[in-house]
Amino acid sequence: MSQLLNISGLSAGTEEKPILHDMNLSVGAGETHVLMGPNGAGKSTLGHVIMGDPVYKVSGGTITFDGQDITDKTPDKRSLAGIFLSYQAPVEVPGVPLYSFLRTITQMRPELKMTARKFRQRVGEICDQLDMGQGFLTRELNVGFSGGEKKKVEMLQLLLLKPKLAILDETDSGLDVDALSVVSRGIEAYRRECDGALLMITHNTRILEKLDVDRTHVMVKGRLVAEGPASLIDDIDQNGFARFEQDGAAAQKAEA
Amino acid sequence: MASYTAEEPTVTLERVNTPPAQTWNYLKTNDITLTVPKLSRKGDVYFALPRLFDKVETGMGQKVTDWVTSQAADSTYVEVKAGEKNHAPIVVDVDSNAGTVQDAGVLVRQGASATVVVVAHGTSAEPQTSAALVRIIVEEGAHLSLVEVVATTDAHHHLESVGIHADAGATLDIRQFLLGAGVTALGTCATLAGDNGRVSLQTHYLGEHEQTLDINHVVRMAGKNGRAEVHENGILNDSARKSLRATIDLIHGGSGSKGNEAETVLVNGDGVVNKTMPVILCDEDDVQGNHGATIGSVEPEQIDYLMDRGLSRDEATNLFVRALFDDALIEADQPLARKAVFERAQQVLGAEVAQNLLDTLGLELAADAGEKDADAQATATATKESAD
Ligand SMILES: Nc1ncnc2c1ncn2[C@@H]1O[C@H](COP(=O)(O)OP(=O)(O)OP(=O)(O)O)[C@@H](O)[C@H]1O
Ligand SMILES: [Mg+2]
Numbered sequence: 001m002s003q004l005l006n007i008s009g010l011s012a013g014t015e016e017k018p019i020l021h022d023m024n025l026s027v028g029a030g031e032t033h034v035l036m037g038p039n040g041a042g043k044s045t046l047g048h049v050i051m052g053d054p055v056y057k058v059s060g061g062t063i064t065f066d067g068q069d070i071t072d073k074t075p076d077k078r079s080l081a082g083i084f085l086s087y088q089a090p091v092e093v094p095g096v097p098l099y100s101f102l103r104t105i106t107q108m109r110p111e112l113k114m115t116a117r118k119f120r121q122r123v124g125e126i127c128d129q130l131d132m133g134q135g136f137l138t139r140e141l142n143v144g145f146s147g148g149e150k151k152k153v154e155m156l157q158l159l160l161l162k163p164k165l166a167i168l169d170e171t172d173s174g175l176d177v178d179a180l181s182v183v184s185r186g187i188e189a190y191r192r193e194c195d196g197a198l199l200m201i202t203h204n205t206r207i208l209e210k211l212d213v214d215r216t217h218v219m220v221k222g223r224l225v226a227e228g229p230a231s232l233i234d235d236i237d238q239n240g241f242a243r244f245e246q247d248g249a250a251a252q253k254a255e256a
Numbered sequence: 257m258a259s260y261t262a263e264e265p266t267v268t269l270e271r272v273n274t275p276p277a278q279t280w281n282y283l284k285t286n287d288i289t290l291t292v293p294k295l296s297r298k299g300d301v302y303f304a305l306p307r308l309f310d311k312v313e314t315g316m317g318q319k320v321t322d323w324v325t326s327q328a329a330d331s332t333y334v335e336v337k338a339g340e341k342n343h344a345p346i347v348v349d350v351d352s353n354a355g356t357v358q359d360a361g362v363l364v365r366q367g368a369s370a371t372v373v374v375v376a377h378g379t380s381a382e383p384q385t386s387a388a389l390v391r392i393i394v395e396e397g398a399h400l401s402l403v404e405v406v407a408t409t410d411a412h413h414h415l416e417s418v419g420i421h422a423d424a425g426a427t428l429d430i431r432q433f434l435l436g437a438g439v440t441a442l443g444t445c446a447t448l449a450g451d452n453g454r455v456s457l458q459t460h461y462l463g464e465h466e467q468t469l470d471i472n473h474v475v476r477m478a479g480k481n482g483r484a485e486v487h488e489n490g491i492l493n494d495s496a497r498k499s500l501r502a503t504i505d506l507i508h509g510g511s512g513s514k515g516n517e518a519e520t521v522l523v524n525g526d527g528v529v530n531k532t533m534p535v536i537l538c539d540e541d542d543v544q545g546n547h548g549a550t551i552g553s554v555e556p557e558q559i560d561y562l563m564d565r566g567l568s569r570d571e572a573t574n575l576f577v578r579a580l581f582d583d584a585l586i587e588a589d590q591p592l593a594r595k596a597v598f599e600r601a602q603q604v605l606g607a608e609v610a611q612n613l614l615d616t617l618g619l620e621l622a623a624d625a626g627e628k629d630a631d632a633q634a635t636a637t638a639t640k641e642s643a644d
Pocket of ligand 1: 014017019037038039040041042043044045046055088
């Protein structure tokens with residue numbers, strides 16, 4: 001079957017420093033994938049490169065999405081095509097009220113355009129779903145929001161925009177138990193409502209318990225070193241990354 | 257600067273809009289010099305305002321007052337009677353397409369409450385200079401809400417000089433939305449002459465392209481236990497130039513008074529020139545004066561984040577401007593003012609975004625904004641006659 005996201009031979013990094021090396025990864029429509037790896041492995045970088053973050057330069061390989069080569073597309077085009085990256089650390093934007101931001105990003109998309117009244121209603125529903133007070137809506141985007149609140153604002157956008165692929169970069173980290181279950185329910189709602197594909201970057205396997213994971217990828221030092229079924233998660237949970245780190249070092253040597 | 261053809265007589269208003277104390281000369285931001293038309297009034301009968309308005313100190317100063325009173329086709333005088341709370345909003349309509357010059361005086365009697373709305377609006381690309389001179393006396397215990405909108409085009413210059421004299425216990429609430437003109441020169445002077453006066457002055461401004469904004473705010477606190485809050489909030493894009501002079505003058509005898517001034521400006525353009533000169537003058541021991549300024553710029557990470565959610569670079573920058581129009585549409589709710597803000601939003605953000613802005617806020621434009629304004633003018637004239 002044709003894949004929704006296809007990453008082939010991708011190498012990327014900052015101007016000074018290569019970070020990702022010859023990566024191959026595919027995600028089919030509606031599938032749930034998990035990306036794991038030790039701190040500093042390059043998971044967030046991969047998410048940002050898929051999104052087209054100008055901080056990183058692609059030095060080799062291609063990214064195709066929904067049948068289109070998007071390797072050279074700007075982030076806004078990728079977003080409109082249906083990719084959503086939930087930030088590990090969402091950015092504060094003073095001077096922009098959350099509500100008018102949400103309205104603007106919704107109206108940008110022909111398939112989501114709706115009347116102001118319908119929009120208000122929809123945002124209200126999602127806020128309830130995420131256990132978020134509507135008071136947040138008049139505040140400036142992410143400004144002064146707690147870590148957990150910022151993650152909820154990312155979920156709010158995810159549920160509003162219904163992307164074809166959601167890359168959730170540690171959306172579950174730093175959440176209290178209640179917030180964690182709220183976010184889990186949000187992810188389930190996203191899967192249910194639009195059958196979107198997921199690429200979950202996480203260190204916390206609890207969030208994965210309720211999800212049907214199709215595929216697990218392990219990344220070490222900028223390389224994908226293992227790929228397997230959902231059971232790989234339990235393996236990592238018990239044995240850590242040590243075994244993969246050796247593989248990673250071997251791959252690095254072999255290349256050198 | 258707009259160019260004038262040789263046949264049109266002009267006069268130069270040299271070094272106007274000056275602050276009370278000209279200390280920081282090195283910023284070269286103490287005044288502005290403006291070239292304005294000088295017409296001779298042909299046959300119109302001009303009624304000057306009652307003499308009592310002569311004592312009201314204005315923001316732009318005497319030269320501008322003299323010029324306006326020599327150019328205005330007529331003056332508008334409105335008296336709001338003692339204790340009257342439901343007076344219709346007093347609208348000063350400045351059609352900048354026609355280069356209108358307005359001279360208005362409002363007397364808010366004891367304990368009354370009045371709303372004054374000054375709207376400079378225009379959409380034409382023909383060079384024009386418009387002006388409004390607005391002097392207001394707010395008697396003991398009275399309340400004034402003043403809303404000012406400048407929403408015209410890059411081809412137009414607009415001068416707005418405001419003077420307010422407030423007696424004991426008066427409260428002043430001033431909201432200014434400077435949303436565009438080639439040159440906007442605005443001076444505001446509020447004098448709290450009696451004890452327990454209150455003034456809140458909030459200025460929202462947008463400068464883009466090659467626009468010039470020259471703002472002079474003066475709050476004089478002469479009475480005891482006065483309170484002044486002065487806040488400016490702006491966005492400067494492209495090659496816009498802004499000079500802001502904000503003075504809080506804590507005069508001897510005004511013990512127990514407190515004044516606060518703070519500006520937040522977002523700079524987004526390599527050609528932007530942003531100058532601010534805040535001054536607290538203090539001639540009294542038992543007072544408090546503070547000022548603060550925050551100059552921010554739109555960070556690349558912020559733009560990246562917004563682009564990741566589907567906005568192009570321009571749309572992302574426009575989001576900040578949009579928020580300013582949001583505030584203006586909500587707060588400048590008088591029909592003519594709202595219409596002017598909306599028309600300006602159409603020009604700055606495009607028709608679709610402007611409409612979207614209204615819809616999102618759940619607002620509608622009064623279809624008869626213009627006519628309503630005519631009614632308000634009629635009220636003003638009627639009051640004027642009864643007061644004469
Ligand atoms: N903009 C950047 N400039 C310099 N170095 C960077 C940049 N972005 C990432 N790196 C480096 O690339 C490596 C991978 O970082 P990345 O944030 O992708 O790791 P991660 O796998 O997401 O880690 P964690 O689990 O801690 O979130 C790190 O060594 C990091 O310091
Ligand atoms: Mg990370």
